[in-house]
Each structure stands twice: as structure tokens, then as C-alpha cells.
Amino acid sequence: MILHTVNKSVFNCNTLNECLLTTARNDGVLLLEDGVYGALETAHPTEIHEVSWYVLKEDLLARGLSEGQCREGITVVDYAGFVELTEQYKSVCSWF
């Protein structure tokens, strides 16, 4: 029950893939900052994992991305939702 945050673009570096090596089935992955590009339909993390996927709304907006451009199955959360996720999950692990 760990919430992983990832703030790097999957198009440029390995951070998200390294994160996904360590995730368990009950974990969550929150994409934020430049990590939100990993939510695009055109982004392909090496494996589809059984984690729950989230993406930070404010960071999508800041970059001109819409929810419609995101892969199916990703939940869009705002900062309040980010806090709620940190309540739900037992700890937070940041990948940068």
C-alpha cells in the first residue's frame, strides 16, 4: 500500500519504468510535474501493471493537456485529491 509519485517524462527517461519494477498490486502511481506526460495515450510504460494510476490535474492544465488525452483507467486528481491519496496509502515514495 505505497503511493509512488513520478515527476519525469517517460519519453525521456527511465524513472517511471524503474518505479514500476518496484510496485505491488495494491500500490498507486501518481504522475505529476513532467511525469504527467506518462498519462498520454501515446506513452508506453514497458509493462502494464496492476497498480492504480493517478495524474495530477493542475500539472495537466499547466502543460495544455486535457483529460481526454489520457489513457483509459487513469484517475485525474487535484491537489486535494493528492492529499487524500496520501491519507489512503500507508506511505509515499517519490521517484525523480
Add this chain to the structure above:
Amino acid sequence: MILHTVNKSVFNCNTLNECLLTTARNDGVLLLEDGVYGALETAHPTEIHEVSWYVLKEDLLARGLSEGQCREGITVVDYAGFVELTEQYKSVCSWF
């Protein structure tokens, strides 16, 4: 006749591959800092280009790497050799 320097690990990010998209046949690529890992036999830039390859000796030593671990066809240069390369090539383009 451009000398390109690359200071990021090819195992973690796309910098070297982006550099290689822009190199011409007469260009040189000098691997330095964490870029020197791109000289390893186990490193695979997406395409083999016709550029001249160099790697900075001091950065190999600092990381415990030997010349013997480098791919064939890569020339090892020290800082004095780095300066000579900047004399030879018409300009320097740094990828980081």
C-alpha cells in the same frame, strides 16, 4: 565538423540518442561525466553512426571503468585531448 559532448548515462535517458539524431558524418561525440557509461560494450545507442567517438579518460577512472571495457572504435582522451578536439572541430555543442 561539430564536436558534441554528452554527459548523461545512456542507460537512464535519451540524451545520447537525441544527440545522434543531429550528428553529421564529420562530427565527433565526446562522452564525459555520466555520459562515459555510453562507451561500455553493454551500452547500445539506438543506431551506430559514422561519427568519431571519444570518451574522457578522467571520467572513466573516476567511475572505476577501464579502457578495456569500452566498445571498439572509441578513442580515450584526457583533458588535454579534450582541448585538442575543441581545436580540431569548428564548434562544440553540449548535450545535457
Add this chain to the structure above:
Amino acid sequence: MKYSIAVYGGPYSHQATHTAFHFAQAVLDKGHEIQRVFFYHDGIYNGSALVAPPQDEANLPQQWQQLAEKNGVELVVCIAAAVRRGLLDENEAKRYSKPGSNLEQGYQLSGLGQLVDAGLECDRLVSFGP
């Protein structure tokens, strides 16, 4: 719940500081407590008293300071990371015979143990890297 926040990115270079600040506000808005914000690596530059951003940009050190004062949050800067990067309080300036100090009011220099402690004492420790 009791939170602490770690910031590893420098202001005006990486978004990490902004993200951490917005997260901190949202944590407080939810009624949680923030015990401490710990600044490490380039995050220590957040503690500078001398930043002078353009008028239409946020003064991040002062934003942290105001948030901390209003909500009783400790702003702790790793002393080892700070001193080598040129962020000094008056004591350290004296110790190293430097002509001045530049730590913003409301921040304190302390050891990395304060980060370990935050992880132990708090229900959640959330880190923001560059």
C-alpha cells in the same frame, strides 16, 4: 494526521518547490498538521533571504515563511548541505569567517537527523525532488 515534507529541488530552477508548496497548502486545508518542512540537496536554496524574483513571480522563501508562521510549521535546512552551498546563519558565518549570513528568518539550520526524525514522528513524509 501529522505530515512532514522534504524538498530537494532549488527554487526558480525546478518545479519541485512549487509542487511541495501547493501540496503543503492542500494538506493544511484538509485539517492536517505539518510538523516540519526539511530542505536538502538544492532544496536548501529555498532558505535564502536574498532571493529577489521579478514582481510577477512568487517569492518562494517568503511564501514558506508565511505558511510556517501561520501554521506552526518548522522550516529546517540541512546544515551540511547548506554550508557547502553557501547558505549560512549568523553562527555558521562566524564559524567560517564569512562576511555575512543569508538564511531567511523563520528557517533554522540543523542536522540530517531531523529528516530521519520526521519520517519516524509523522504519519506521512512526502518528498519532492528536482
Add this chain to the structure above:
Amino acid sequence: MKYSIAVYGGPYSHQATHTAFHFAQAVLDKGHEIQRVFFYHDGIYNGSALVAPPQDEANLPQQWQQLAEKNGVELVVCIAAAVRRGLLDENEAKRYSKPGSNLEQGYQLSGLGQLVDAGLECDRLVSFGP
């Protein structure tokens, strides 16, 4: 030949500063001239008068200063990048009503035009990024 060097990485965080410094020494050893070292982005932190590294580590701002003094090299820090990050000379400290300044001696704040100019005036401009 005439060289200039651009440094974009902060000292004590990235190797960029070390690499740039070793390269600069090798350039001078070869008998070339260095007109200017230009500090931009986090490279501006190289101009801090307050860094206090452990005794067994180099004081990078002072190393640059000594190299510059000995060889007639200009050390120019981008003023816009510096001021927002909290690196001020006495003029800027006064302008922004800050309690002190922290620019190391031998460095000057100036505009980004000095980087453009270095590219034009010199035979080679070599950049070192974080």
C-alpha cells in the same frame, strides 16, 4: 585561440563545475586564452562568497577566482538568473532592499548578452550543463 566557457550547473550538486574548471585549466595549459566564464541557470551559485565546503573539498568559487585573476579571465554571472536565485552584489542588494550581498570578489553580474557576445567574439564557446 580565444575560448569562452559557459557553466550551467551548481557547485556541490553537479560535476559540471568541476569539469568546466578542469577543462579551463587544460585550455590555459595549451597556451590558449580564455576571455570569459559565463555562469547561467544554477551555475550562478558558483559566484557565492559564502560557500564553506569541508576542508578536504575544493572551494570552487575561490578556485575560479584564482584562475581568473592569474589569467585575466572575466567571471560573469547572469544578473537575471542570479538575482532571482538570491545571489546579489552590493548594487542589487540595495536595489531590492536586501540586508546584504553575497557575490564573491572577482565576479561581476551582467546581462545574458555577455553569453551571446562570448559566442561571437571567441573562436570557441564550450558549455557545461548539469
Add this chain to the structure above:
Amino acid sequence: MSDILIIFRKPPVGTSWAREALDLALVGAAFGQKVSLLFMGDGVFQLAQNQQPDAVGQKGTQAMMQALSMYDIDDIYVHNDSLDTRGMAADQLNIDCQPITSKALPGLLQQHKQVFNF
């Protein structure tokens, strides 16, 4: 042979690179230099429309982008493969850009006396 080529490879917002590279472009033009821009890799994300950086408390680069033409910076290239990979279309960008193929990239760099690369 143009004077300066500036390559933009970093996404916007997450770091200050986009702003600082644009600053250099505008200053270079103000110094009377002929400045060309190339967006490639994640740098093409800087060309996305409808960016709202104020959502994360930042100023963004849109005003500077719009200023480019006033500074006579008109040679603006975007790497088409980088756009494709990211699902972006060349006719839906925030400024007018000339698509450039991978094959043409080496030639573009050779045409400039000085290449800055962020």
C-alpha cells in the same frame, strides 16, 4: 549561414530551462544576431496550445513565445518524429513552426556558427 541555433529539448513548466533558453533567444536577437530555434524531443511539449502554467503558480513562456516574431525570430523548426512520438500535430502548435525531418537535422546544425542546446 545563420548565427545562432538554439535547441529546445526540455518540457515546459517542470524546470526553468524553457524560459531561460527563450531569454537567450530574445537577447541574441536583440544583439542583432540571426537566431533560429529547433524544438525536438520533449522540447516539442513547449509548443502545446492552451498551457495554463498559473494552475501551478508559474508564469509560463507563452508571452515570450508570442514575442519571437517581433524579434524577427522566424526560423523555427520542429522535429516531426518527436511530434509524432508524442501524439502531437504540426498544425496544432502555439506558434508557427516548420516541420523538419530527422534526415535534415544534421544539416541544420552545420548551418549555424553557434549551437546552444537546452
Add this chain to the structure above:
Amino acid sequence: MSDILIIFRKPPVGTSWAREALDLALVGAAFGQKVSLLFMGDGVFQLAQNQQPDAVGQKGTQAMMQALSMYDIDDIYVHNDSLDTRGMAADQLNIDCQPITSKALPGLLQQHKQVFNF
């Protein structure tokens, strides 16, 4: 359930991350916490033998690495796929490490109350 896991993912020398993560490990242990380390990705390069960081004017991490056992930091894991990809052998590292498979990584993280990740 151990207290703290620190993940090392950055190469040595190029940045201060390796040193600063090791600092945290030693301080954590000095605070009486049970600290485990995991080297993965480019972090496995921190385990290379014969590093000579003085060649580039740096202090390196070898002394701190050797100090780990004095601080009772003995649970040191290295991701075997990361080693393989980089052509490194688990029996030629600068400290004793326990190889760990990709399959076992999620379990390792779950066993720790707090994960720091550099």
C-alpha cells in the same frame, strides 16, 4: 519490518546524490534505525570497484561505503537485472551485496516503514 529503506538509483561522481543518500543512511543508523539499502538502475554503478574520483577532483563515496558495516548497515541489496544490463557481476562489487530479483523488489519496499529514493 525494518525501519528505513534507501534506494540508490543515480550513478556516482556526476552528481552529489550518491554522497547525500549515503549521508542519510549513516545518520539514520546513528539515530538507532534499522537501515536497508537497495541499489538499482544506474545506482549499481556506485558499487563499481577501483573508483578514483580524485581524477576529477572529487572525494567519492568509498570511505562512506566502507563505513556502512560499522554502522550495522548489513542489509544491502543490488538489483540483479540492473547489474546484468550494465555488464557488471555481483561478485565484483566494492561492498558485499545481496542480489535481488525484479520479482522480489515489491516485497522489499513493502517491508519498510519509510522509503527514501534518490
